[in-house]
Amino acid sequence: MAAPDVVVTGIGAFSPLAANAQDTWTALLAGESGARTLPYAWAEELQLPVTFAATTKTDPTEVLDRIEAKRLDRGAQLALLAARDAWADAGAPDVEPARLGVDWATGIGGVWTLLSAWDTLKEKGPRRVPPLTVPMLMPNAAAAAIEMEFTARAGARTVVSACASSNEAIGNALDHLRLGYADVIIAGGTEACVHPLPLAAFAQMQALSKRNDAPELASRPYDAGRDGFVLGEGAAALVLEREDHARARGARIYARLLGGAVTSDAHHISAPDPSPDGSVPRTMRLALEDAGVDVADIVHINAHATSTPVGDIAEYKSMRNVFGDRLDEIVVSATKSATGHLLGAAGAIEAVFTVKALQERTAPPTINLTDPDPEIPLDVATSPRALPEGDLVALSNSFGFGGHNAVTVFATA
The missing domain is CATH 3.40.47.10 (Thiolase/Chalcone synthase)
Incomplete structure (x- = not known):
């Protein structure tokens, strides 16, 4: 079944x-x-x-x-x-x-x-x-x-x-x-x-x-x-x-939860695995596989993006590993710029933002990005950005001390 x-x-x-x-x-x-x-x-x-x-x-x-x-x-x-x-x-x-x-x-x-x-x-x-x-x-x-x-x-x-x-x-x-x-x-x-x-x-x-x-x-x-x-x-x-x-029951449906994945780095208690083909990209690939979608289907990513010098680059390299040149066409939002880092609640509030982004077809802004790091060439929404028509799929990334990785995949209703 x-x-x-x-x-x-x-x-x-x-x-x-x-x-x-x-x-x-x-x-x-x-x-x-x-x-x-x-x-x-x-x-x-x-x-x-x-x-x-x-x-x-x-x-x-x-x-x-x-x-x-x-x-x-x-x-x-x-x-x-x-x-x-x-x-x-x-x-x-x-x-x-x-x-x-x-x-x-x-x-x-x-x-x-x-x-x-x-x-x-x-x-x-x-x-x-x-x-x-x-x-x-x-x-x-x-x-x-x-x-x-x-x-x-x-x-x-x-x-x-x-x-x-x-x-x-x-x-x-x-x-x-x-x-x-x-x-x-x-x-x-x-x-x-x-x-x-x-x-x-x-x-x-x-x-x-x-x-x-x-x-x-x-x-x-x-x-x-x-x-x-x-x-x-x-x-x-x-x-x-x-x-x-x-x-x-006739409920209003915001979005669909298509899939998710969890992995662990087995690398370091606080530092992310710096390998561009390590557990973080594997988590994203497994989440896409569980959701039954391909890299070509993703239009938006709510990134973990904590604003640390090391962490932001490590996540970028992992996303580039997974999406290749397709990453240049994906609108990225880093919403911790507005909320701060809610630690154990971060993934939940960012899931809410991902759901709303799909429902309203609008990627939320990343504030305070005035001098983009040249080592992180992403298409980052710095003001509300319209997402395309049709069926949309988005990713939400979360990574934590101990090498814990969790990624979920949502789609329009």
Whole structure:
């Protein structure tokens, strides 16, 4: 029996650009930046070398019920809000609990809860440590919150594979729908680690941009002056559905999820495999094969493109290896320029952008690209770019520390 086709029927986000997916997309097309100077006293008190990040535009505690917010780490708060946005956007599907699943992701988990509880233990003793500390800090807390919110009983799985996490989760959801584990799956990812420790640690790795005087200009993928990524936070979700189930309920279909692939470099804990014919191009080829499409079918790529000097070139060489001269005809968007790098949630929000690009036939802009790196000759959209008529296919790339690679393939509905 042929595997069922899988479609996207809902999108959700809680991001540095806006508190929902549609407004996030509008802000992205307008060329807005979510990077901003941190309003917290600790940034100056601790003498952090980086004093800005792409924090969510709206604080989740302003939206959530007070008791609800108190029981969730910030990452789980963002996840629940993104999932609610996607579920409402999908028309709140009427699906049996046993046929509804969750495939979620994070790169780090409840770091705020963990480190705050440690501070409490040291300063006030063990009796003052909050009793829900462990359920709040565990990486699967967000998946659990979503599962309980929507009574999803077909499994609530969590992927933790650094910055490839949520793209891998979307690929897992595709597999689970194809295998018949569920009719509907809420898939995506979350991250909320704009905390002094991760900021200091990433800065020590020389991974972060240090443009403290101009945060909105700091993330500049493919630019000759790029000096690192901007740490971001947020969450995004897709409602994925068997096409027959979606059509039976008269759902609006944004796009089709055609395929995906996951590989690993087995090379280095943080540096990408520099080989132009290594695991990264293999991931793209496997994703295309799984989707049943060819390099000639791809019209748009939402690149991983973090704005690091080494990473952007490595991804470019891999894309050139896969697409050859055809790459010159593919419109590339590097949307971390606007959102910052959401780590474990990056693949999810970029999947939302890829879906919207196909639905509206518009590649979103890459902001801050004023001096293109001559070593990366790509056709990068620096303003909203119209995509052609007809059936369109797009790729979304995600790569993470540990050599994790995940690529998904979407097409117009």
